[in-house]
Amino acid sequence: MLEAGKNKETIVAAGGYGVPLRKSDRLQLPLNDDHCTIETFGDWLARHDGERLAVDLFTGAGGLSLGIQDAGWTIAAGVDFDERAVETHASNFPGLSLRLDLAEVEVRDHLVQVLSDAKIDLIAGGPPCQPFSRAGRNKIRDLVLNHGRDPDDLRKELWRAYLDIVTRVRPRAVLMENVPDMGLADDFAVIRILQDKLEKMGYATEVRLASASDFGVPQHRKRLILLARNDIDFFDWPDEKCPQPTLRDAIADLPGFNFGPRELIGDRELTYDESQDLSELAQEMRDGAEPGVVHDHMTRAVREDDYATFNRMTSTTLYSDLDESERRYRADSFTDKYKRLGYGDLSRTITAHIAKDGYWYIHPEEPRTLTVREAARVQTFPDRFRFAGTRSDAFRQIGNAVPPQLGRAAASALKPLESDDVPGVEPLWVQVREELAEWARANRDGEKWYSYPAPEMGPVQAAVVALLAGTRELDLASIAEFVRGWKRITPGRYLDLLHKAPTRSAYKRLGRLTQAIDVPGIWNVKRRAELARLLELAPAQEAVFTMLLGQDDLLVLNQATLRVAARVAGSESDRTNRQTTGRVDLSRLVGAEEDASLRLAAVQVIGRTLCTAEDPNCAECPLANVCREPQDGTDLRREAADGTLLSVL
Known part of the structure; x- marks a missing residue:
């Protein structure tokens, strides 16, 4: 254990913070030996x-x-x-x-x-x-x-x-x-x-x-x-x-400190023991570093009350577990204000916030926050890598950075072929999205017009279909056909519509339309957001409403759309990680901009009518030839001997 460091710091304020606020020296780094200018x-x-x-x-x-x-x-x-x-x-x-x-x-x-x-x-x-x-x-x-x-x-x-x-x-x-x-x-x-x-x-x-x-x-x-x-x-x-490295693997070899409250911790340059038995990660972090030296192993001084609190905390202690006398912030608003890291676990995410407040990153054994070098290690910056500026500048740069080892993994997926025979790229997904949009245009001219953004789909039709989302297809079709061509809903039309409701649930849902009957101009498509609020559309209903008006680049995540996207991707994103991987899989099919809503509607129709949970009809599905998980035992992709995309439109 080392005594507290002697790094040059300037006291900038004391105030009521409980410890002098010190600004560290500014590290000025030499240019790389292979640096150049625009002129050179x-x-x-x-x-x-x-x-x-x-x-x-x-x-x-x-x-x-x-x-x-x-x-x-x-x-x-x-x-x-x-x-x-x-x-x-x-x-x-x-x-x-x-x-x-x-x-x-x-x-x-x-x-x-x-x-x-x-x-x-x-x-x-x-x-x-x-x-x-x-x-x-x-x-x-x-x-x-x-x-x-x-x-x-x-x-x-x-x-x-x-x-x-x-x-x-x-x-x-x-x-x-x-x-x-x-x-x-x-x-x-x-x-x-x-x-x-x-x-x-x-x-x-x-x-x-x-x-x-x-x-x-x-x-x-x-x-x-x-x-x-x-x-x-x-x-x-x-x-x-596998296994994943832990915080111990990352920082346990770095020197520890003996220090008291309000004392400086660490220094720009400290002695490093090279004779240790290092983890694989620590060995990699020491590669190229100056032998026997570790740089920038320093952090802020600690208040007396926090010093005592940190000593009593473990990696499982919640901020709300602390005695009220130890809390300077409301426990209901700051549930994780203090976090002691665990040596046997992964660290919490290092963010730029560490430059202002290190209390999310309390050392596993010592009553202090992580040092600059420890934060850099957690991000997988090697010890040879230095950061220009003050201590806070370094923390900010580290917190904003991409972890180098993640960057290496991503870049490795882009390595060029060693062979000169480069096959090139087939614009498969561009073609898939174009064909999906064409399939949707052909279908919206038929009896399922109400499932797509279309010239006939105005705010009245979109609102009615959204309110009845999830009802039986036959009931939805008959009611959509009944309101076809309506530009607004009058009191008389409203009563006629209620009489068409096939179930008590549908009657109750359509009853919400009464809130918009007497509002002048509410059925103008430019007031769609206001209309959605008036009708108290649930998030899923509002998503359908917006999609049908073709007004937004949104994704509708439901069982139908997620099932189609997951099967095409060959993933389980319809069952796990729906909000994350599910969105990624669906976004590939939907694409962007002009026809995004049309394609999204098509995916929803496919999920409801063709790519069903049981007994899917792959033969008529326009996505069957790119589907990685055909459900009827037939891989339609094999029908193209040259590997080109087959059209089933």
Whole structure:
């Protein structure tokens, strides 16, 4: 155990916090020996002729860059707007490290021009994404359609900037990483747009919600990974790590501390014992590090009351378990304000929040929060990797980073073929979605018109069908036919409709229409959101209502749609992970933009009438030839000797 460190820190305030607030020294890092500038980039390219070059956009400190580098690429350029992160990248990687605001079109033009002399094999990045809320999508669409707004004039949507650069550089492979909420919060609208654009450009794509711990990262952390390549259709991920490394494997070899409350903890440089019996992960983290030295093993001082509290906590102690005198925050609002990590478990997700408050990350044995080096280890940054700026700058960069070992696994799935015989990519899913839309158009002209967005499907018809969702098909068909052509519901029509209700349940559901009868203009499609509120539509009913009006890029997750998507994907997402993997599987079929609602309706019809739980009719299903789990024992995909997609329309 080491005595408390002597790192240079400046007291900036004391106040009522209980411990002096100290700002650490600012670490200034040297440039990488193979660093270059825009002016010398041509010479740098000449020195690296024949190597697989990668560009990392929105790179942060470079967790993804490191993973890509470990997977066999040479980093030609990293771009970010965070000054400290760019300094970190410039020290740890070769090539260009550029501080640019990619939201600006002129800046992207300049970057594309700089890269024009390079043969870029891979473009990677994690653009900060602002998922569309459903209300936000409707507002944007309305502004575009009715007020002449440029749909690309959305500065905060940096994924558009990312796609713009990919479109113009046209690398062989693409890797995009983000938090799962990017997809889950907006029904994968952004991801579906990206997939659709890339596939129409000739790329095969794959979306995966990956658990970092499956690939050697000792923490609970899920990331959304979008992969694309234009040489083959196959993505070969490396095997998952088994057993998964624990927090003990990651940090137990680092020096411990003897310290008291309010004392400084750790230092920029400490002695490291190289004679230990190290875990496989710790050995990897020490690779390339300065022998006998560990850097940046330091963290904040601890208040006296927290020092005592931390000593009494275990990894299972909840914040609400603490005595009221030990809590500075309401236990009902901050249920996990303090979290002591367990050596035998995975760490909780390291986030940028650690830069402001480390109490989510209390050391398993000592009464303190994790150090910079420990947080870096949990993210799988090796000890040789340093972070520019103050201690808080380092914590922020680490928390925002992609775990390098997860980045390595994702990049490995994009490795080029060793053979010169590259088969190329068949635009299979583009064709599948086009045929699915054609099948839907043909069917909506028949007796099941009420199941699809169509010229005849107005707010009246959509509201009635949504209210009766889940009723018998025969009853739904007869009532939909009864209201066909109605532009609004008058009191007389309302009474006639109630008389058509086949069951007490249907009568009760249709009774909600009375709330909209006397509201002027409510049956205008532009007031669909207000109408849905008036009718008190449940979330599932509102999803059907919106889908039938063709007004939104949403996904309707129910037994029918999930069953079809899971069978086509050959997964169990209709039974497990419905909200996550189920959305991924369904989004592949639905696609994006103009015909998304039409295809979604088609999937729902297929699930209700053809791809049923029992006795499915695969022979008439338009998806049978791409289904990985045909239900009638016949693999229709084999009917095409050359492997091309068969049409069953």
